[in-house]
Amino acid sequence: MQRLWRSVDEVDGRSKYDWAALQKIYGDLQTQNPKMTKNELILELQGTFENRRKKAPSRSTIQNKIKTWS
Numbered sequence: 001m002q003r004l005w006r007s008v009d010e011v012d013g014r015s016k017y018d019w020a021a022l023q024k025i026y027g028d029l030q031t032q033n034p035k036m037t038k039n040e041l042i043l044e045l046q047g048t049f050e051n052r053r054k055k056a057p058s059r060s061t062i063q064n065k066i067k068t069w070s
Contacts, residue, residue: 017057022049023069038066 046056
C-alpha cells in the first residue's frame with residue numbers, strides 16, 4: 001500500500017528529500033560556522049536534517065547537490 005502513495009516527506013516527482021529545506025539549513029550552518037570545512041558542514045547538515053525528518057541523504061548525494069547550489 002505504501003508503494004502506491006508518496007510519503008509526506010516527498011516533495012515532487014521521485015524526490016525523497018526536501019532540497020529547498022536542505023539548502024536553507026546548509027546556508028544557515030555556513031553563516032553560523034564560517035570556519036567549518038565542507039565535510040564538517042555536511043555532517044552537521046545530516047544531523048540537523050535527521051533531527052527534523054527520518055533520514056538524511058548520503059554525503060555524496062549532498063556533495064553533488066551543493067555543486068548545483070553555488
